[in-house]
Amino acid sequence: MTMAGSAARHGMAGAKAESGGGARSDRANEYDLSDKDFRTIAAIIYDDAGIVLKPLKMALVYSRLARRVRALGLAGFGDYCNLVSSDAGHPERREMLAALTTNVTNFFRENHHFEHMRDVTLPPLLEAARQGGRVRFWSAGCSNGHEPYSIAMTILSLMPDANKYDIKILASDIDPYVVAFGRAGIYDAAAVEPIPMALRKRWFVSHEGGAHYKVVAEMQNLVSFRELNLIGQWPMTGVFQAIFCRNVLIYFDEATRETVWHRFCDYLDPAGFLYVGHSERVSGAASLRLATEASTTYRLRGEAR
Ligand SMILES: C[S@@+](CC[C@H](N)C(=O)[O-])C[C@H]1O[C@@H](n2cnc3c(N)ncnc32)[C@H](O)[C@@H]1O
Structure with a gap:
């Protein structure tokens, strides 16, 4: 295929x-x-x-x-x-x-993470970006793109000209089909339903005679889709100000989960946030490096920064 x-x-x-x-x-x-x-x-x-x-x-x-x-x-x-x-x-x-792979996802799934992003994570980062700072987000296990585009819409709702600044979202998944799907950025009417109407009208255009919606270029440009195996090599060099890894590690065993959490710590900005899925809790030795900030939201412990 x-x-x-x-x-x-x-x-x-x-x-x-x-x-x-x-x-x-x-x-x-x-x-x-x-x-x-x-x-x-x-x-x-x-x-x-x-x-x-x-x-x-x-x-x-x-x-x-x-x-x-x-x-x-x-x-x-x-x-x-x-x-x-x-x-x-x-x-x-x-x-x-x-x-x-199981690819179930939704726009603005577990919306409290996007509210936390809007209220806590983003304001200082967007200010830093306006001063020339580099801002990076990672949707690890992004499935068909709903999660990274929800991150993008949260950024754009605060900073509609985010494209002008050094702001990028890495969207990665092991499944090449979902990566291609997300990159294409075309969704049906049922998929875009959870998106508030104002955001839908601003960041999507009607596609194929109105049956589908396509992400506009300004939003698409913020997101880079890549195939990446969370238990393989990670080619990225810089750190991320927020990592979303939600409903992915639930398919792994505890030892593999811990390894991945430790690796996330190495890729997290000292002031950054890790968002995990509603049924997940960082545990084991990784919890010595990550402290709970809010519901299913973590940041590096002081001594781990
Ligand atoms: C249930 S979806 C979660 C999508 C999104 N994060 C969310 O919460 O809505 C799980 C995704 O993890 C991906 N995945 C599973 N194992 C992976 C691995 N080893 N490396 C990268 N992605 C993986 C699957 O391909 C799938 O798209």
Whole structure:
């Protein structure tokens, strides 16, 4: 499938949910997914992405991957496992990873973070930017772009000419399809519903005869979409004044989560903020470096700055 096929694959509202995307139904027993095949797939996804697939996710794995088995004309999951375990199966391994990520997201999801940004994080940063300062945000695990564009709209609502200054948002995800989707910046009517009307009118234009909305260039220019694996190399050099990593590390085990939190600390400006998802809490040794600032909002402890 090409990147251009991304929108169709994800639907314009664009997300694979935990339910598995709804493709099982009449074909539920088309192939046999053995425990051994499941363990092979789970081991690959853990090694490649840090994502833990417990046995109760078997139905989800089946529904997400049966269509890949079918599309490739394979006899079943045994052949599929052989393929993704081989050197020749490398491209399919990427497809498998993209199929198994869960991309549910929304504009202004967990809105209290954007309120905190507006009221606390942004005012001094935007003042610094007006004086020539560098301001960087990171949406780590950005899915289809709703989160980084919500960050952008929060900035633009305070500073409509943010484009003139050194302000950038890095939007990264391991799934190449969602990265392409976010970069394209086209959303359907249901997706833009949570966006306050004034912001929608100012930062989106009608697309395809009004059925869809496209992010305007001024907003798109603030956001750079990149493929990046949170358990791989990070090529960035500078620090970020805010890192959003929400509803991503919930798929990892505790040890991997801790490693990533420590790495975030190294990339956080001494006065910066880390925003995590509603069900997440920084724990273990990482909590020696990060202190709670507000609900699911952290900053570096004094001694860690
Ligand atoms: C549920 S979405 C969260 C989207 C957004 N942060 C939010 O809260 O609305 C989780 C995202 O994490 C990404 N992800 C999973 N494992 C990853 C990894 N190892 N590196 C980078 N992104 C990853 C998935 O591709 C998916 O798009």
